[in-house]
Amino acid sequence: MRIQYQDFLIRTWEAGDRQAAGEVIRSVLAEYGLDWEPTGADQDALEVETAYLQRGGEFWVVEWQGQIVGTAAYYPVSRGEAAVEIRKMYLLPLARGQGLGRFLLQTLEGTIAARHLQQIWIETATVLREAVQLYESSGYQPATGVEVARCDRVYVKTLKSVD
Template identity: 70%
Template structure:
C-alpha cells in the first residue's frame, strides 16, 4: 500500500521500521504524559508480524522526505460485528496541523470498508485532545468496554454498506 498526501508518503510497514515506529510512539506518548508499555499496550508495535499481519491487519508508516513521522494501523477484533480496531495513530509534532491525521484516518477507513468490515473501534485517552476531536468529528460515537489500561475513552463507528 502506498498513498500520498501532499509530500507525505503513507506506506506498509517493513521489519526495518520496528525501532523507528516504536520511537515515534514512545515520543508521542511521553509528550502527553503517557507511558510506553512494551509488555502491554505497545507490545503489538514490537510484534507487528504476529499482531497485525498474521491476523489480517495492516500497519502503516508515514514519512516525509525519507524521515518517519507517524504510524497508523488496524487489526480484526472479536468485539462487535465484523469488527476491527484502529490502533497506533500517532504523528510527531512536525506532521500535525496539516490535515494528515484526518487523511490517515480516512485512508484506514476506506481500506477497512473495502475489506468488508462493518465496525471500527478506537480506544484513546482524553489527554490526546486532538485525537478525540478528530474521532468525534469523523462520526465515531462514544461506546463502552475499554480494554487498554491507559485509555479512558472508546469509540465505535458503524460502516454503512452502499447499495449500487
C-alpha cells in the same frame, strides 16, 4: 500500499521500520505524559508480524523526507460484527496541523470498508485532545468497554457497506 499526501508518504510497514515506528509512538506518548509500555499495551508495535499481519490487519508508517513521522494500524477484533480496532495512530508534531490525521483516518476507513468490515473501534485517552476531536468530528460514537489501562475513552463507528 503507497499513498502520497502532500509531502508525506504513507506506506506499508516493513521489518526495518520497527525501531523508528516504536520511537514515534514512545515520543508522542511521552509528549502527553503517557507511558510507553513495550511489554504491555505497546508490545503490538514491536511485534507487527504477529499482532497485525498474521491476524489479517495492516500496519502503516508515514514518512517525511525519508524519516518515519507517524504510524497507523488496524486489526480484526471480536468486539462486534465484522469489527476491527484502529490502533497506533500517532503523528510527530511536525506532521500535525496539515490534515494528515484526518486523511489517515479516512484512508483507514476506506481500506476497512473495502474489506467488507462493518464496525471500527478506537480506544484513546482524554489527554490526547486532538485525537478525541478528530474521532468525534468523524462520526465516532462514545461506547463502553475500555481494554487498555492508559485509555479512558472508547469509540465505535459503523461503516456503510461498500458494494
